Amino acid sequence: MAKKTGKENSESLEKSKRARITLECSQEIRKSIRISAAQEDKSMNDFILSIVLEKMQKDKETAQSPV
Numbered sequence: 001m002a003k004k005t006g007k008e009n010s011e012s013l014e015k016s017k018r019a020r021i022t023l024e025c026s027q028e029i030r031k032s033i034r035i036s037a038a039q040e041d042k043s044m045n046d047f048i049l050s051i052v053l054e055k056m057q058k059d060k061e062t063a064q065s066p067v
Contacts, residue, residue, distance in 0.1 A: 023048070 025033075037047035 033044055033047065037044045040047060042050070
């Protein structure tokens with residue numbers, strides 16, 4: 001068995017710290033997500049995650065804003 005390089009070890013460690021989430025949607029929505037992700041040159045995972053993180057940041061900023 002070949003030894004892993006430092007980069008491969010860090011990538012494996014990073015992936016092992018991730019949790020998997022299942023998203024259920026129609027085939028049409030999945031196709032739209034896939035197309036939108038491709039237009040931004042992102043994987044579907046990265047595309048969806050960026051949207052979720054952006055929404056969470058906006059919600060946090062809104063909650064901290066004085067009324």
